[in-house]
Every structure is written in C-alpha cells, then in structure tokens.
Amino acid sequence: MAHSKHGAQSPLMEAAVGFALGAVGGCILGATEDPVDQSLSVMTSAGPLKPVMEEVRTVGPLGLGTLIGSTALTTAMTSVVAGVILAALTASVFVTTRSCGASQINTVSLWVSAGLAGAIGTTMSGATFGFFVEWIVKTYGMVGLLWALSVFAVLKPQLHFVFKLLWKQGEACCTLGSAGWAREREQIEIKESQQRHRVTLQIEQQILTLEKEGDVSGIQDRTMWDVERRQREELKRRKTESEEAEMEQRSIQDWINTVVIKFVDFMAFSGIPMTVVTIVTSLFGVFGFGRHPIVIIVLLALVAIIGYLLLKSNDFKFWMLVGCLGMFTTFVVAMLTLHASQTVVLKAMKMEAKGFNQSRSDISTRINIQSSLEALNAGFFVARVFQLGLGATVGGPLVRHGVGEGRVIVGAALVAGGLLVGVEVLEPVLGEGGKAGALLGVVGAAGVSAGAAAALAGTWSSWCGTVATFAGLVMGAFTLGKWHFVNIGLQLPVAYIFALTNPF
Template sequence: MAKKTKLGGRSPFREAALGFALGAVGGCILGATEDPVDRILSVMTSAGPMKPLMDEVRTVGALGLGTLIGATALTTAMTSVVAGVFTAAMVASVFVATRSCCGVSYKDSASLWASAGIAGAFGTTLSGATLGVAIEWIVKNYGMVGLLWVLSIFTLIRPPLHFLVKFLLKQDEKACCILGGTTTDWAREREQIQIRELQQRQRVAVQIEQRILNAAASGGGLEHRLPWADERRQREELERKKRENEEAEMEQRTIQDWINTVVIKHVDFLAFSGIPMTVIAMVTSGFGVFGYGGHQSVFLVLLALVGIMGYLLVKSSDFKFWMLVGCMGMLATFVIAMLTLHAGQVVVTTAMKMRVAGHNMSKETVGARMNYQSSLEALNAAFFVAKMCGLGLGATVGGPLVRQAAGEGRVIVGAALVAGGLLAGVEVLAPVLGEGGKAGALMGVVGAAGVSVGAVAALAGRWSSWPGTLGTIAGMVLGALGVGKWHIVNIGLQLPVAYVFAMTNPF
C-alpha cells in the first residue's frame, strides 16, 4: 500500500472547503459521544451504584481504590479497542484471502474497507459491553478484592496468549490457502497463461512453416497479414493478463503483510501494556487489604514504583508502542490515585475548619464523606481517562489508515457513520446492557469515533496548502464543540490527545 505525503491537485479554496467538511464530520461524531457518556457517568455516580465502592474504600484504601479503578477502566478501554482491531483484521484478511474483490484494487475496494470497519467497530463495542457487564457483576458480588484477583489473572495470562497468537499468525499463509485457495489460484492462473503462451508459440511456428512453403503462391496479400495481427493481439492480451496477475498477487501479499504487522503490534500492546498499571494496583491494594491503606508508606512505594518502571521502560534500547502506552497508563493510574486520596483529604480539611468555627462533625460522618468523595473522584477520573485512552487508541488506527492511502473521505465518513449507528444501538439496548454494559459499550463507541477523529488529524497534515490544514482543524473543532454542547474543557483536552496518537506510527 503506497504511502502519500501530501494531497494535491486542488486549489487552496477547495482544499479548505473539503477539509472543513471532513473535519466537521469527525468533530461532530466526537461531540455526539459527550452527552451519552456524561449521562451514564451520572447514573453510575448516584447513591446506589456508589455504595459498593464506598464500602470497599475501607478495604483497599483510597490509593488502592484509585489505582484499581483506574487500571480496570484503562484495561477495559485498551482491550475493547484491540478486540476491534483484531476483528477488523480478521475480516480484511478473509476478504483478501478469498479474493472477493477480484478485478479491482484491494486498497480501493469499498467492500473491503467497509466490511473491516463495520466488523472492527462492532467488535470494539461488543467487547466493551461484555467487559463492562463482567466488571459490574464482579464488584457487586466479590467487591474490589475480587476485581483485583480477576485483573491480576487477566494480566498474567495475556503474555502466554501473546506467544500463542504469534504462533498462529505464522500459520497464516497456510490458513489462507485452506480458506480461500489463494496461493493455488495464483499458481493455476500462472500455469494457464504459460500453457496459452506455449500453444500460441506452437501455432505461430506452424503458420510460419506453412507460409514458407506457400510463399510463392500466396503473393503476400492482405489476407495473409491479418492472421499475424490477430496473433499479435493475442500475445499482447496474454502479456497484459500475466502482468495484471503478477500485480494483483503482489498487492494481495502487500496488504496481507500489512494486516499481519498491525495484528502483531496490537498483540504486543495487549499483552504487555497493562502490566505496569496492574502492578501498581496490586501493590497499593495489597497494602490496603493488610491494613496499611492510609499509611504514608503506600504513597512512597507507589511513587517509587512509578519512577522505577517508568525509567526502565523509557531507557529500553528497543522502545516500542506498548511501552509508550504502558508509561502513559501507569502515569494516568498514578494521577487517579492522587485525585482519589486528595478528595478524601479535602473532606478532612473541611471538617477541621468547621470544628474551628464551632461546627463539630462526628468521626462517622467525616469517614462516610471521605469514602463518598474518594469513590466519586476515583470513578470520575477513571471514566475520563478511559475515554481519552479509547479515543487515542482509535486515532492510532485512523491516522495510519489515511497515511497508508486508504482514502481519507472513506475512513472519516465511514467511521463516523458506524460510530453513530453504534451509539444509537447502545441507547436502544441500554435496558438490556445495564449500567456497566452501557458504560463499556460507550467506551467502545468512543474508540470507533476516535478512528474518524484520528483520520481527520492525519488529513490536516497532508494538505498541500495551509488553508486546507486550517479548514480541517476549524471544521473538527467547531463540529466537536457544537454537537458536544460546548464542553470546551473536555473536548479541548480530547482533541490534542487524538492528534498526538494519530501522528504516532505504532507499525
């Protein structure tokens, strides 16, 4: 798949107009996710759903609660996006292997990209909904300790699965042959062309021999020159078919290699990126379980863990994409833990000021308010960070697709339409999904919207003139703010994150 650096061939005014329109599409779908996410967050932070979290603050401590909720939310967002990428890659691989788009360019096939995009978005949303329902059930039935065990086991089994998937990918070529007979088809076509070439050479040799024997009688008229023209046309047709066959085979191998590369990179990402933040959650929650949840040593250990693991990852001689996201996830988990702890301390400070003013509060009241504020802050921060993570990872898919010349309009509009359809589907199925399922599904929808936003960000950098770039950015910002009810702070933070991830090349 050939890469393109700049888009040209249009006037600056047309570039600005087209960029504004496409940017507005990506921005509108991003803004459309704001209100549903805010509504489900309001439901989850009401008294009923908050009670299990408030009870568990006493078990794992404020820091443990923050790191555990943060790591779980980020793991859900990462897993759902990777599940979508796997689903899309599998559909695209099957599509190419069975040669369903025979006769047209693979990279220009609308059916290929539409099938992969719809499958990927559906896989992301379904995975998020499934994980959301599972997490809700675990917390209600087994509390935060049960969630800690499940998160730890899930993190431990992913590296072995990583090696299993890589082994299966090595069998990809054989699987494609069994599935669609692709390699056999190419070999059969080459053999048929070679047989036809040999037959033509034999036929021409016989005709030449007959011409030589009948040269004196033929007189070299037009009726004897016509068969030679027919033979020449047949030979040119065979050469054309042979060339097209070779080009199609090469194009298929190229796109299949790219699909395999994407899958391998995301396998690494899924297997290892969650380890740093899960380690932090395990350590801080362990301190809380053994009765040291509020001790200063927990903060010191947490700070040391973040510093050591961050240093080891950044100093790696072979720095990879999963290490970058692992560092970011670890820092985000650290920030969530600090916000959770700070929320409880604010309650204590307020109680002390009220006591000085003559308004005494019982320890039970102060403790209940501390637990509530800590749980509320942990849930709010984790939800926001998970949304940013899903958006960024979606942008990591959309950006490279545009740079790989998959068609900027196709990616932006297609991803936006699919995300909009999924958003409507989630709203319809909300009673069936429940609170956790809807929250997880919405994280998947945000990831699908991130594909469109990342494609817009990549498009903005590919125009040949500044009006095209500025028009694209303006369309995205205005679309996101207008549809997102002018949530300037939230959207203002999301757009730079989407841009950074869209410009990152994990492949």
C-alpha cells in the same frame, strides 16, 4: 506538506474539502459526549456508588484510585485490541477468498467490512468487560476486582502465545489460498507458449508457401496477424493485472500481519506496569496501611522505577509507550482520589475550628463518598481519552496507508453513529456497566474518524487545507459536544498526537 498527494487541487478546494471532512470527524466525536456523561452520571448515583464506597476502607483511597483507574484502562485497551484483531481477521479472510482470480481486489468492500467488524468488535468487547466488572464489584467487591485484574494480567501473555500460534496457522491457510495466483500464472504462461508455437508454425508455413508459389500475402494474412496480435496483447494485459493484484494482496496481508503483531503485543504487555502498581498499592490497603504516607512513597518509587526501565529500553516498542502512559495515568487517578479524601478532612478541620463539631462517622462517610466519586469520574474520563487516542492510532495510519481519507472519516463516523443508536436501544439488556463499556467502544470508533481527520490535515499541499481541516474538526466537536470545553479541549490534542503516532 509539499509532497502531498492532494497537491493538484486549488487551495480553496483543499480548504472546502478539509473543512467538510474535519467537521464530520469532529461532529461524531462531539456526539459521544452527552451519552457518555449520562452513563457516568448513572454510575456515580447512590445505588451503583454504594459497593465502591464500602471498599474504600478496605483498599484505601490510593488503592481505590489505582484499582478503578487500571480496570477502566484495561477495559478500554482490551476492547480496542479486540476490535483491531477482528477487523484484521475480516480483512485477511476477505483478501484470501478473492485471491483466485486476476482481477483487482475490491478495496472499498475490504475496508468497509473490516471497519464494521472492528467497530462492532470493540463495542461488544467493551460491553462484555463493563458487564463483568459491574458484576464482580457487586458480588465480590473491590478485592474480587483486584483478583480478577491480577488473573487477567497473568493470563494475557499466555493468550498472546496462543493467538500468535493460531494466527500463524491462519497465515498458512492464506498461503495455500494464494496458490490460485500460481495457477493463474501457469495458465497464462501455457497460453503464451501455445501462441508462440502457433505463430512459429504459421511463419514456417508462410515461408514454405513463398518458396513454392511466390508472394501470396494479402488481406487474409494481415487479418490473421491482427488476430494474433490482439490475443498477445490480451494475454499480456491479463498477466499484468494478475501480477498487480497479487502484489496488492501481499502488500495488504503483510500490513495486516504487522498490525496484528503490534496490537497483540500491546494487549499482552501494556497493562502489566499499571497492574503491578495496582496490586502493590491495594495490598497495602488490605493489610491496613491504606492511608499511611508510606503508600505514597512506595507508589512514587514503583512508578519511577518501572517507567525508567521501560523508557531506557534499547528496543522501545509501542506497548511500552502505552504501558508507561497507562501507568502514569493510573498514578494521576490515585492522587486525585487521595486529594478528594484529604479535601474532606481539611473542610472538617475548618468547620471544627469554627465551632461546628462533626462526628467521626460523618467525616468518614463523606471521605468515602468523595473518594469514590473522584475515582469513578477520573477513571472513566481517562478510559474515554485512552479509547479515543487508540482509535486515532488506527485512523491516522489508515489515511497514511492510502486507504482513502474520505472513506475512513465518513465511514467511521457513520459506524460510530449507528453504534451509538444501537447502544441506546439495547440499554435495558446491557445494564449500567455494559452500557458504559459499549459507549467506550463507540468513542474508539469516533476516535478513528477524528484521528483520520487530524492525519488528513497534515497531507494538504497548502496551509489553507490544514487550517480548514482543523477548524472543521474543532467546530464540529464543540457544536455537537454542547460546548464541553474541558472534555473536548483535552480530547482533541490527544486525538491529534495519537493520530501522528505510527505504531506499525
């Protein structure tokens, strides 16, 4: 940490600033806990749970677990990508429209505009996906959701191609817009040439005057040369400012392009592994093998083969990493769902051994209830953790890129807080599924703040700043999170690990 740009500050000041900024990131993360838990409670109540329970018989516990897990993760991943792309588009337009002058780009306005666009885009995308998932489940059941997930997985590579084509066209527009810099340079060069020509003529005139009349230099000549010197310095200053502004624009635009390419690849391909696992497992259930042990064997083999092929790739990319994580997480949700159904069976066997006979219908109903509850709880939790992690993946690099840790942490926290209030106000319009998806988007915005705080901890020149930042992050998260030790205790390490990840 010795190379930190904060090294000029005293350890005590580093600790104070680090604790304050860490507390901001932790507080907004903790503030999302209760609303998200309340939304999950509504989703797992009797009414919304009924259509999910009815489909356990169709796809089986494993199929239900993989289907809900992959749907929740797809919603989380896609909403984050939508937010990042909207933020990148806003930043790109902002940079391009201010490329015609030689003044420095207003970076504060740039990142504020991009941050607002990204957070709103993520939240609205999550709400839209949540609404449509709820509608599909209520109208067509889990088989309809399976079809929708499959079609979306097939369409994403095509959307990937179309978006890259459109983005290249946008880059061409940005190139045309940057012609302003060329005009600016040309104008400055013309003025420099005119000044050199004028000075040359003045020197020649002075030489002729000296040859004819002798030494006539005086205060008027000195004043004239002072004016010329000031004009020359002004032209040099304008030229330097123009070059620096152009370099800054190109640097920001290149970084934006890199981010967009990485996240578009991530959107198109990261969901394929878990979608394949979901389709295979669910089809076993549709054809009547939902509870057969062979499904577990096939599921394990499929996860192992796909994970091996991705992890051994020589050109390992960010989408492969997240794709493997999503697939393994879907597998965990499926196993938890299966375990919940097996727990009901074991309890029924114990009760029967004690002489309490139960009908097969009652046992089957309890199996469906427990499987559905476990699938929804586990699926929603992993989606929240993924959303947080992906938000931290944005916040961490922003701090390292030099955007400004205070701007990122405080700005993302304020935006997330505003969105949290907005989601609560719009709850009647959004519906249960829309509100759940929107809250996942808010968690992503909170993840940007928490991830930026985690990344900030590694930039201090002393351990005092690092420890104080982590302490503020933990205290803020637990205090406003009403001491949800399990939830926050799992989310904070995820935010830290993803904040250190550099997908760009």
